[in-house]
Amino acid sequence: MKNTELKSYMLILAILLFLYTGYQVITHQLFYNQLKADSITTWGEITARLVEQNPNHEAEIMKVLTSHAADSSIYQEKGREIFRQYGLDEDLESELFPLLNDHIAGHNQSVLWGLFILGFMLFGTGYWHYKMIFHKIRQLTSAAKKIIEGDYSVVINENKEGELAKLAAAFRSMKDIIRKSMQDLLEEKKFLGQMLQDISHQLKTPLSTISIYNEMMLNESLPRQQHVQLLQNNEVQISRMNVLIQNLLKVAKIDARAISFDKERADLVETVEEVVDRLASLISKHQLSIEWDTSKDVVVAHDKMWMQEAVLNLLKNAIEHSKPGGKVMIQVKDTPIYTELVIQDFGEGIESQELPHIFDRFYKASSSKKHDSVGIGLALAKAIIEAHNALIKVESEKNTYTKFTITFIKF
Template identity: 40%
Template structure:
């Protein structure tokens, strides 16, 4: 029961009911007291009239009657007197109307009781109306808020500044509203993401598909030498490889953005992960004629998924290698302090323009100054998504003709 009395409405209505009960009990007691007073008054008037008649005829007998009225008669005398009255037709069975004094008191008493109960009914009706009106008004507010949410208006708020179950219900309602709003926003984002993804795939596949159609038309409709045919087939194969890599990268990025990838995190050497990333690019580094050096300051253990973090680092190092001239260099450094762990990847390549810098992590963005014809602008976007999944922060500084520096920071707290 105690948990119900946490509600101020129940406490208030209980208090009012107790006050009303006390009030009506007092009214009933006062009415009874008044009834007894009136009955006594009628009693005195009745016996006064009888005594006056007796006194008029025999004063001595009148003196004997007074003690009977005040002290009461014994049982034998009372029964004898009752039989005498019955001989004149007076008994308890006689209607009240034949007892004028008693009838008058009874009518007053009945009228007072009726008035008390009518007053009780009116007050209880008003109390019931006010109390339930208050409840239903709050329910209507909740219903109105629910309709607004269904209509898409999420700015509605049900405010309650009191304790109790209605306040808890209001808090739950507001929480539900926020959850629905957030879920719908997420659905809108996912829908927009799907539209953009399909648009990106369509746009990126259009060029290699067009090239392959042209190559096949040439192979089918033109007389070519064996060497020319071989060159066209090699070009078609390269376009297929490019499409395969593109589709895989887009799907990886889509899974990352949709949080559909389960990372296998464990504490392991960050130094080893960086070395694996550089080794995976060894062939490309050699063919590009670029020198890649790894600088480390002791062993650093970091809680991460090696496979996916390697993927992110490979894309960044690969980007640096592709945009650095032959004979250039790429430096990879890792360090740790009490606040964070940081990986720095810098090159002395062509650099990135100031206008392009804010956009390099966008999907399929290609800098105006980029000299790489194979670049499609998905690697850095993929790296950023992977690093953010590891609670990492990536930023870049660059200057045209001077090189680019990527800083990846993992905060400890």
């Protein structure tokens, strides 16, 4: 029986039944002992009187009393006949036998008291048992009301086994789920508000610039060359806003877990090489060289498209902050425990106090020379890498180097 509450209640009922049975056995035994004692006293008196009048009949009288007489049936019938002459037979009311009547009345009273006590104990046990159950149910009801009102500090303790314990455990799980859901909703609300604030702030500058350029172009006295220049400037600002919006959408989807990464075991070096090919023109523009330190066939489970997005942002950042004519080093290290991808430039570097913030959205180092950056690329790269259950860290020294390390744990 798995229901502990029912099991305990049935055990209590069994104990009460056992006690009542014991009480009845003792009561009947006392009744029989008293009846036997009174019978001995009464028949002893009769025997004494008979023996006093007929001393020779003592042995015969004792045989009759112990049912050892050979002709008992004859004298039993004669005795019944004599009793009938005095009105004594089986149909006579027991009240005419005071001694016997007192014993029967006392025995009946004991039985009734036993039944009364048993009923009282059953009623008391049932009342106590169900009061305990309904008390716990009222606790759960009260706790549920508090949770509905937003109070998650309520504690429901049920250390015993049974259905109520299961209910309390389920209730605690429900409370934790609701609390976490509400916290997630509050965090999402806070994140949405911050995101909207950041987007508004980031779009404000290019929109203001476009608005100013448009007002200038409305001036008909401007030469065509300036009109073309203003249109080109607007195109740059529109492109900047487009990149910002696209990256923000990607970050938001990753944060909302709305993207299902299709992770397959593929060559990580090949994935990085394709990114380098896509950035060939930018590398050439900055007159940089790519220094490789890796071997082929370094297989890692990853979503190739999204991992290339992350590597693209890291490599682009390294290129744009390198000194003209410098180099960018790419290393891939494979061990039985982890695979490590390193992208290192030897350019501007980052101040030590700014390192903890470079993965924050819209953060730009105060010393950065790239004024058109919106500060979303590194945040996107970090979100993609962490979605692959990998780690990313950055090391840097001002005017010396910046090193990004991605670690894929194999276990």
